[in-house]
Amino acid sequence: MQEELLNSVVKITKTRDIDSLEYSLASTIHEFIHCQKIAVYKDLQIPDKLVVERSVALEEVSDKEFEWYERSIISEPDNELISCLQSACTITVQSVDGIERRWVPISIQERPVAAIAIVSKQMSSGDQVLLNAFCRIFENYLTILHENERDKLTGLLNRHTFDRRLKQLIERQVVKKHKSVRSADVRKLHNDATSWLAVIDIDHFKQVNDKYGHVCGDEVLLLLAQQMKKFFRSNDLVFRYGGEEFVLVFEPTHFDAMNNRMKEFMELLKNTKFPFVNNLTVSIGMARISPYDFPITVIEKADKALYFAKEHGRNQVRFYEQLLADGEIIEPDVEDSDIDLF
Missing domain, CATH: 3.30.70.270 (Reverse transcriptase/Diguanylate cyclase domain)
Known part of the structure; x- marks a missing residue:
């Protein structure tokens, strides 16, 4: 288990662009934390308005099959997602059938820029620790890649x-x-x-x-x-x-x-x-x-x-x-x- 975890961390930090990093994170979380669906939502940082893009989404179709979804703009984001992006706090909602929806914020320089959304059955404490660790690794490496991809004066892509x-x-x-x-x-x-x-x-x-x-x-x-x-x-x-x-x-x-x-x-x-x-x-x-x-x-x-x-x-x-x-x-x-x- 420890060796598999280390290899997953290596896989995440091996990527050299943000798109690949997001795919690597989603597949790693799906591999180690049993979940029905995982998605990465990003605040596109449009001045004076909130525009949210689902850049990566992975959904489990059956026990051994899963499906990737193409990136898309979310016209009506969930209230919990908006709260997560605005407050930088993890939000968890559990329905009566035991399905848990969790939004974990991702920040760069203390500013929330994205959220990892997980749909699963109730997580164990160990899975929660693991999920948080993966998200923090992703956050740290995202900060490095973001700085490398952006023009320092304007914040535009370089x-x-x-x-x-x-x-x-x-x-x-x-x-x-x-x-x-x-x-x-x-x-x-x-x-x-x-x-x-x-x-x-x-x-x-x-x-x-x-x-x-x-x-x-x-x-x-x-x-x-x-x-x-x-x-x-x-x-x-x-x-x-x-x-x-x-x-x-x-x-x-x-x-x-x-x-x-x-x-x-x-x-x-x-x-x-x-x-x-x-x-x-x-x-x-x-x-x-x-x-x-x-x-x-x-x-x-x-x-x-x-x-x-x-x-x-x-x-x-x-x-x-x-x-x-x-x-x-x-x-x-x-x-x-x-x-x-x-």
């Missing part, structure tokens, strides 16, 4: 995390395409909703730093990051890519909806009062994320669209595919490319 997340997204799209797409559906796929990548660059940001100093520049970056967190959907990923450049990865949507949303965001910035800056604008380059793209290819396409926007007046959003179709930019032939694949 560039290192972007590379991995985009690669994972493309891999998931490949799996979905193999499951659902037939050769006759290719034309339909082109017109369907797809994921998008945006590169956002603050116009004339160097002038802000030169005129008002880097402290003011940092305040501008911080306020812009907060506005992005508020405006975009909780499922959309927002990264600080470097300096005054940000990258966003969007859930599947159609071109018109994506175009309108980005224009609404630019209008929001137009009406936002930034410190010392009267009129802050951004230029945006957009590109589709296709299942068989290389991550570097997607970012290069969005960068080309961004460069076009900045060269043609700034304060605008441009889509790579539209520029290509209109002949505004020319896609290089693979044979003429300077990139060495091997």
